[in-house]
Structures are given as structure tokens and as C-alpha cells.
Amino acid sequence: MIIFVALARWLLVLAAIFHFEAALAQTESPEQPQQAEPSSPATLSPLKPLAPQVPWAPFTPQPPKKPPAPPAPLVPLVPGAVRFVTIESPDTPLTYQARFERGVVMMDRDINQAIEIFQKLYDDTKAVRVQLELARSLYIAGRLVDAKAQFIEVLQQPIPITVRDKVEWYLSEIQKRDTFKIYIGLYQDTNPAQITSVRTFNIFGQILNYQPALPTDTQAGVNVTIEAEREIQPQSGLFASASVSTLTYPSTTMFNRQTFDTSIIKRWQDFNYKDVRVGNEFMFYNNTILYDSPYISTRMVFNQPNQNYFSVFAKEAILNFQDYAYLNGTQTQGILAYNYSVMRNLSVNVEAGGDRTTAAIQAYSSYGMYAAIGMQVAEDKTNLQLNLRGTVLRRNYWDIDPVWGEQRSDAGRIFTATLTKRDLYIFGLRPEIGYVYQSNNSNLPFYSYSKGVWGIFFKNVY
Numbered sequence: 001m002i003i004f005v006a007l008a009r010w011l012l013v014l015a016a017i018f019h020f021e022a023a024l025a026q027t028e029s030p031e032q033p034q035q036a037e038p039s040s041p042a043t044l045s046p047l048k049p050l051a052p053q054v055p056w057a058p059f060t061p062q063p064p065k066k067p068p069a070p071p072a073p074l075v076p077l078v079p080g081a082v083r084f085v086t087i088e089s090p091d092t093p094l095t096y097q098a099r100f101e102r103g104v105v106m107m108d109r110d111i112n113q114a115i116e117i118f119q120k121l122y123d124d125t126k127a128v129r130v131q132l133e134l135a136r137s138l139y140i141a142g143r144l145v146d147a148k149a150q151f152i153e154v155l156q157q158p159i160p161i162t163v164r165d166k167v168e169w170y171l172s173e174i175q176k177r178d179t180f181k182i183y184i185g186l187y188q189d190t191n192p193a194q195i196t197s198v199r200t201f202n203i204f205g206q207i208l209n210y211q212p213a214l215p216t217d218t219q220a221g222v223n224v225t226i227e228a229e230r231e232i233q234p235q236s237g238l239f240a241s242a243s244v245s246t247l248t249y250p251s252t253t254m255f256n257r258q259t260f261d262t263s264i265i266k267r268w269q270d271f272n273y274k275d276v277r278v279g280n281e282f283m284f285y286n287n288t289i290l291y292d293s294p295y296i297s298t299r300m301v302f303n304q305p306n307q308n309y310f311s312v313f314a315k316e317a318i319l320n321f322q323d324y325a326y327l328n329g330t331q332t333q334g335i336l337a338y339n340y341s342v343m344r345n346l347s348v349n350v351e352a353g354g355d356r357t358t359a360a361i362q363a364y365s366s367y368g369m370y371a372a373i374g375m376q377v378a379e380d381k382t383n384l385q386l387n388l389r390g391t392v393l394r395r396n397y398w399d400i401d402p403v404w405g406e407q408r409s410d411a412g413r414i415f416t417a418t419l420t421k422r423d424l425y426i427f428g429l430r431p432e433i434g435y436v437y438q439s440n441n442s443n444l445p446f447y448s449y450s451k452g453v454w455g456i457f458f459k460n461v462y
Helices: 002-027 093-107 111-125 128-140 144-155 161-178
Strands: 181-189 200-203 206-209 219-231 238-248 257-269 273-285 288-303 309-321 329-343 346-357 366-379 384-400 407-421 429-442 449-460
Touching: 093 111, 093 128, 111 128, 128 144, 128 161, 144 161, 161 181, 161 219, 161 329, 161 346, 161 366, 161 449
Parallel strands: none
Antiparallel strands: 181 219, 181 449, 200 206, 219 238, 238 257, 257 273, 273 288, 288 309, 309 329, 329 346, 346 366, 366 384, 384 407, 407 429, 429 449
8 A cells, every 4th residue: 555655656746747848848949949149249239228117097098299200311511521410300499590500601612502401491480581691692693583582572571771781782783783783863063073162372472363164053963873794604703894974964064974994803702792803994074084094903791690791892003194194103992891780770880991092293192091980770660761971081192282382181071961761662773862061171272172962862772
């Protein structure tokens, strides 16, 4: 009996062992493929922490979530560079500003990419500031029709005075390249020949009475200026330019004058502006050529993000007078200017310049200098704009005048005021009324004079 009990216990142990081995064989079946070992540490996936256990909560219905926007494409800061910027969220002020600044950078590197950036940014924001840079980029790219449409839209917005001046300048430049730009003035000049009011002079101890041969009364006049230019080769920045300006007095031909200018211009335009001009200017006065002057000049404008800007101008010219050979010589000019936008409807500008003018007779050689300050103020309700400017001038001659026996020195003043309605355009011409007072006080009274000019003028904007 004891033997049978021991045998039964032994059979139970064997059965348990066989059952355990069968279960083990199932978990390690050779039909399951074994995971290959990685060939290098670089193929190892990083370990991910387990997600924290969330306590159970009853189900609450949630509104459907907007699918995430696809990531923006990588855009190089500089063509061919390896540094990229990805805009993670296109709908925040910071990213708007980043996109705007990237567009400004591209204006100097890839104008077509700048257009694409500003166009997309304008579609997203409808900001006038962005539209202005889009229009400027289209202009630089030579897409004048598209640029003109954008500039005209900007002009209809409540924009700062400084911006309005820039937009009107671009539109007038487009007008010159499409057809021509015209400027018309109807005015009255109280002293067109700049004749002194003094009638008695002392020359080397001799008293002389002076009776002017030219009319000294007020004269009505008409000024017409026409300018045109064409790009010599598309996208070359090289232009041929021509202009003519006429002053005509219907009551007498003695003051009539015509000034002609032809030139070749090389321009560099991005966020700033630079040019070099080589040309020739000549004037007819009373139907006789007065002077002929070949020249070379350069202008640079450095824009600031807040719409303020600096400008620099320099010019070197040769002066050839047909009937006044003693005045033949050269003239070197330089001008510095700064425009400051105080607020949207108020801007202030300052300007200073000088020249060195040589002549065949040293008594007529001179140094000249001037300083000017101006202000522009506008009112939104009526859209009226007032422009004020005051200028002081000095000119000092090098030697004693052979006629008067003294070395000449002049001091001048010019005061200008114009009033215009900013939203009034007649066939693209914006009218303005203006008044100019000019005086010159010389130590030689024969060269002292004063005059006033007032009239209405039409400026061709588009």
C-alpha cells in the first residue's frame, strides 16, 4: 500500500514537469523571428519614458480640434546659404515682423523672393506698411503696371506725410518711364530780372544814375517742365533721361528761358537708393544760348525703418558761357539732408549745402553755402497739407571786383509756403498754390534785390 502511494506522488511530479516544459516551448517557439542586433549604436532608438498613469475620469465630450498646420517650408536667408529659418506659427506679431524683415533683406539679394514674401504677408495682414514694400519691390523688379496699382492704393490710405512723398515720387518715376512727367506753373513774378531797387551808385568817386534797360514791373509767366526716361536694357539699372523746362512771359520775350538736360543714369535700388548720372545741361536766355555745362553727379538716399531718411548729393560741372567768357570755369556742389517724421501728419527736414565755383577772372570765383529747414503739416478732415521752408545763403567772392573796386559778399533769404489738397488729382495732376519770397543783400548795392512769386502749380503724380 505504501508503495502505491509513493508511485502516485512520483507520477504527479512528472506530469507537472512536462506541463511546465510545454508552456516554456510555446513562449520560445522557433517560428517567432529573433530580433537582429544593431550594427552600430547610431541605429539604437532612444528610450522613451512610460506615460504617467492618468486616474480614471468620466468621459466629457470635447469640440473637434483643428488639425495642426503643416510646417512652413525651409527658406534660406541668403541664396545658396546653409542657414535656414522656419516660421513655426504664421499668425503672431513676432513672426509677422520676422517675415517683414526677411523681405527687406531679400530686396537687396533676390527681388523676386522679396515680392513673394511681401505678397504673402500682405495677404495675411492687409497692412499698408507691407503693401508699400510690396509696391517698392515690384517697382525694383520692373513690374511697373503692378507697382503703380499698389502705389495708388497706398496713396488712398491715411499714411504719414513722409510716406506720401515717397509714394508720389515712385509714381512720378513710373510716369516718366511709361510716357513722360509734366509740371505746369502759372505765376506772377514781381522782379523776374532780379534788378536792384537802388538807382544811384558811386563808382571810383563818380556818382552815376542807373536806369534799368529791362522791365521792372510784375510779370505773369508760365512754366512747363517735361521729363522722360527709358531703361536701356531691362533690369540693367541703366537709363537714358531727357528733360526740358521753359519759363515764358507773354508780355515780353526778354526774360524767356529754356533749359535742356540729357543724361545717362546708373541706379542701384533696394531698400535704399543710389545713382550716378553723367549728362549735359544748357540754357537759352532771350533766344540766345547762355551756358553749356557737362556734369557728373551722384545721389544716395539711406532709408530708416521708421520712414526717416538721410540723403547725400554731389555734383561736378564745367561751366561754359558763350558771351561771358570771364565766367567760364567749374563748379563743385555738395548737399546733406535729413527728414524726420515727427508723427503721421507732421514732418521736419533740414538741409545744408555748399559749392566752390571757379571763373576765368578770380574776382568772379566764389564759395557758396546755405542751410534750410522745412516743415510739412497736414489735417485729416480736409486733407489739406501746408509746406513751409526757410533758407539762408551766403556767397563770398575771392578777389576785388574790377568794376566796383570792392570784394563782393552776398547774404540771401528764401521763404516758401505751399498749400495743397492731398486727395485731389486732376488727370493725375495734383494742384497746389504757393508763394516764394527771395532777397539778396550784397555789400555791392548793385547786386541787392528782392522779389516775390506766387501762383498755382500742377504736379504730375500719375
